[in-house]
Amino acid sequence: MESPPSLLYCGVCSDTADAVHFGGLSCRACAAFFRRKVAGGKMSIGRRCNGNCKLDTVVSRRLCPFCRYDKCLRIGMKTTAVLSRLATVKTEPGEGTSSGSGWAMGNLLEQMKEAHRNLENARRGEFMNEVRALPV
DNA sequence: CGTCAAGGCCAG
């Protein structure tokens, strides 16, 4: 089948995504980046942006590795999905509110706040990492 | 059995 590439677009760089990754629309690049950042915990960012960088293109996204990570969480990607395919956007156990996924509902804000909370934790961890990652 | 998503490894 000539699978039409027009359907999924990366919410981070607007690149063509072949599928949804970690609960968020992302291209392989962003997915791999996210996974390596979370799963591996490696990568030296060494960038202290306030998160006001405008990541909209395939070029601006690579300028700020942290901003990309920031946007990744905002588009719906969650670190909990890394190393676990059974953690994406699914009806989380415990929430039996009729029908409806965790998203697109009243708890949408909850998800957004959760992502933002992760950002604070991530930024803090990144800050310590970049400070300690200083060579000599 | 088929499809979708994640993980791993490779190349630039």
Place this chain on the structure above:
DNA sequence: CTGGCCTTGACG
């Protein structure tokens, strides 16, 4: 470090 392709696993 970034982007991509391939492979494997799980779920439907």
